[in-house]
Amino acid sequence: MTRQAAPRSDGSDAASIRYVELSPEGWAGVERLFGEKGACGGCWCMWWRVERGGRLWEETKGDRARHRLQELVTSGKAQGILAYAGDTPVGWCAFGPRSDFPRLETVKAYHRDDAANVWSIPCFYIDRRWRGRGLARGLLQAALAAMRARGATLVEAYPVTATKEGARLAAAFSWTGPLNIFRDVGFEEVQRSSPTKPLVRLRLG
Secondary structure, eight states: OEEEOOOOTTSOOOTTEEEEEOOGGGHHHHHHHHTTTTTTTTOTTOTTTSSOOTHHHHHHTTHHHHHHHHHHHHTTOOEEEEEEETTEEEEEEEEEEGGGOGGGGGOGGGOOSOOTTOEEEEEEEEOGGGTTSSHHHHHHHHHHHHHHHTTOOEEEEOOBOOOTTSOOOOGGGOTTOBHHHHHTTTOEEEEOSSTTOOEEEEEOO
């Protein structure tokens, strides 16, 4: 799947962006986008894919996380959307069945008894030079289209809100996506056991 972004209504032109569904051949784009730092602190989009944090995560992040994600991508087991400006990857959104992200089960705020057959959108990463230009919205729309094509009927996400003091979170802490982009496409909040950890869902038609 490849689609072209439309210009944003606020006048900033994002029409040069292409949203491309990840394929086994797409590893080079992921690796180029995430760079030497592995996206955020060596996570390589593996944070939600390991069973727990603590020592296991400390042993996984960095090179081991990179190799594990590479195996998932090249074997076709990882799903996501890459945003390209020309030939340059500038954004990423991960999605997949909730069971692909076992660490969600360790977060009390995201625990659900009705998680079977639910799909998840747990992670975004956008090149710092392209932040604030509508890429997260484009990535979200492309991910929803890809999930519909796979027959998904219920999708959930774990967006960030403002801090308890009402301040906007820094980009480094906003990798699950801002709440407003999900609300704008129809996601509804289904629980918030923590003030800063809402869980939102969308039933796909």
